[in-house]
Amino acid sequence: MTQKKSEFNKVLNAWDILVIAFGAMIGWGWVVSTGGWIEKGGVIGAALGFVIGGIMIFFVGLTYAELTAAMPQCGGEHVFSYRAMGATGSFICTWMIVLGYVSVACFEACAFPTIITYLWPGFLKGYMYTVAGFDIYASWLITAIVIAFLIMLINIIGAKTAAILQTVLTCIIGGAGILLIVASVINGTVDNLDGQIFAGTTAGVNIKAIIGVAAMSPFYFIGFDVIPQAAEEINVPPKKIGNILILSVVLAVIFYAFVIIAVGFVMNPGDIIASQEATGLVTADAMAAAFNTKIMAKVIIVGGMCGIVTSWNSFLLGGSRAMYSMAESYMIPKFFAKLHPKHKTPVNALILIGILTMLAPFAGRKMLVWISDAGNFGCCFAYCMVALSFMILRKKEPDMSRPYKVPCYKFFGTMAVIMSGFMVAMYCIPGSGGNLILQEWLMVLGWSALGVVFYVVCKVKYKESFGTLVEIISDEDAATLMPEADEEELDKVIDAAIDRVLMQKSDLIGGTV
Template sequence: MEQEKTELKRSLSGLHLWGLAVGLVISGEYFGWSYGWASAGTLGFLLTTVFVAVMYTTFIFSFTELTTAIPHAGGPFAYSYRAYGPFGGFVAGFATLIEFVFAPPAIALTIGAYINFQFPALEVKTVAVGAYLVFMALNIAGVTIAATFELFITLLAIFELLVFMGVVAPGFSWSNFAANGWAGSATFTPAAWSGIIAAVPFAIWFFLAIEGAAMAAEEVKNPTKVVPQAYIAGILTLVVLAFGVMIFAGGSGDWSLLAKTDKPLPEAMKMVVGQSSGWLHMLIWIGLFGLIASFHGIIMGYSRQIFAMSRAGYLPSFFAIVHPKLKTPVWAILAGGVIGIAAIYSDTLIQIGGITLTSNIVTMSVFGAIVLYIVSMLSLFKLRKSEPNLLRPFKAPFYPFFPAVALVLAVLSMLTMIYYNQIVFGMFVVLFVISLGFYFVTKKKRLTQTDLLLKPV
């Protein structure tokens, strides 16, 4: 099969990009977040989620300025490169890869858990690997096909979340939601702050990866107009869904039973309608679309990041090869899949301190995301000073307040995550050091390449 290095094709509409922005994240409404209840309780986690929602809303309104000013497949990698040069690009690129390469195995494991819920004979990890094979193939088939499929399943996933809220609403009770809602206590005590802070990574999971839509900027028609519309509509959609799902699930019964499961929504619905209800089985099957939307979208995101970093000389050059007919970065798609499948089977490395494998993969992905958010906001401030005349089709509202709020909250999130997840953070640092070695080894090669990212757009 003949392959060549070339540019990506602009073929995506604004609706495609909205579907991608929401689809990248929407699995976070289906699982992952409920682990936050284990430490914070329902009321404590509600506070954590408000904190994180403010961070994401101010971040997205600020991040959109960078996306429209520098529409590049590298996304945050390109913005930080532009602001701080090659090392800044490396830090942002590494963080983005950690976020987008480690999120899919967590989602794949949950897809496996959902299928196993219906067919216990099917082993969770086997299903997870099968999901990788199917959706890597779909991403290789073509970006328009992939994005149209993403939009379709995202709409189904949103519909299913609304159905979930409607079905459990008759069984909702605020007394259920608030029972021992302060880190296992009926009343707030200073000790509850510890659980509230420890739950930050699981509230982030509600919104994690929305910034990945920026990596499709080179494939969007009229990105300066479309990107702001898609991002703003996307974050508003996700905020409404996140709070709705969390509150309705918590009020359905004994929320403590949902705090350590990969499938909180089916378990919550079972409390209201029973094990044999047709609604429950519908949620299992249609609910898979939410997981698939994020899984499929993040594969698209990580492949564009690997492609962009390879094109800039930060990764082996063959990852930047684009199929001459399909116009997709085949090797970049496959590379992220190999790492993800390895993570699925790395129980001894990732299952730490009795905490579930999925929970630790989520935490590792969130570490990458928070570093990415910090570097992106610093890049915005730097570019405002170093390139005041850069064309900015969309400017962050309430500058410098919005990006400053996003930056401060991201730094606070990072500090708390390090304190409560020291072993996973240690693994994050080890991966960074290994990547840093490759960065210095390839430095001379990069110096021979045209520095496109530092030129005005």
């Protein structure tokens, strides 16, 4: 383990990290999937499902909160798992989280121009080819590439610039959601809940439906873990970082649950079925119904578009920092540990992920859905390793400074391991409703094989340096270890020390000692 002062600029305040995490969790799903959630669990049933799913994520979030506050260092999962499991465990954990971040960023590059087709039906021009049943148009492709380049550029310019963008877009998302919720209260009616409060007519069926929604809901909360990735750039006391991380999860749960209820207040079961069959944008149609004008549907779609960019922006930030931390430990080529000389951002990692997001649209949306699902599996796998790291470090390093300390750690840690393990199992068990298909497993295996190649090559190339954890020390610690002194004074001290050594040597030779 080596030590150094952080090279990142501490530019992110409490609000910045809150909107980065919240914006990562609130993407496009609340616009396109609400109707499916209601059909699956009923209005109240689906809302309860998301609350239960949020509690599942809350347990995992608590472990992240404690570990992030204890080790506020770029890389998050990389550092946690290294301290608990060593270099190999850290490599596996970080490699899987990188898969999650990069894959979601690539998916968003396809999702953004797809939304434009809802706002502008004549947008698709210049048919080029078809991939897995998805038609690729020149206008669609060009838009995706341009937006991907701009988001990459914003992140290279600096984390603060990315945070400002995140703030603006998150406020738009929140504003659109609040408009829908308020309008549903004013213009909606409880009568619309008749026949769709729950999915079934018996307690057994209802409980099963709620559990079904709860089982898939955690995948919509992926993104809170971006906060630990940018820990070195956060200018907030460590304990407060932990509190903000938990707050972001709570806000996401409230947002999803309220949107579901709002849609149920505005649309009856027949309206929701009709909307599902027509556009699939049930939330947008609910907004139009609440305000009695189709123009307001576009407000929700714009909010969803902003959600895509916030998720994209957050995962680009998180993925680049995860790659940087691996390169700092010589687990992947050191090339990716380069920081921009002016903006202090991991420029090479950002350029690589940016290029991948610009190439991704060429593969079509269907293939990107597959890689996104594979990436979500990677995130959940990393969550499980972090939860295990939390338990291991409580035993291994009980005296570690923990500014944010989780009470009853055995209970919360065990629950975090069980919940994250359950999420991983959902991807693995056939018929679970969230299991990966063959193409997605091939992507996971392909990414794992690439990881093995990096592991072996870098271990051979960097030898003893492979897996070295670079521990960041604070300015106060640095001052203690190396107090500031005048250069002339240091020279005098060094000269005096040399003179003493030479005098002792001459005395020994002359036999005077």
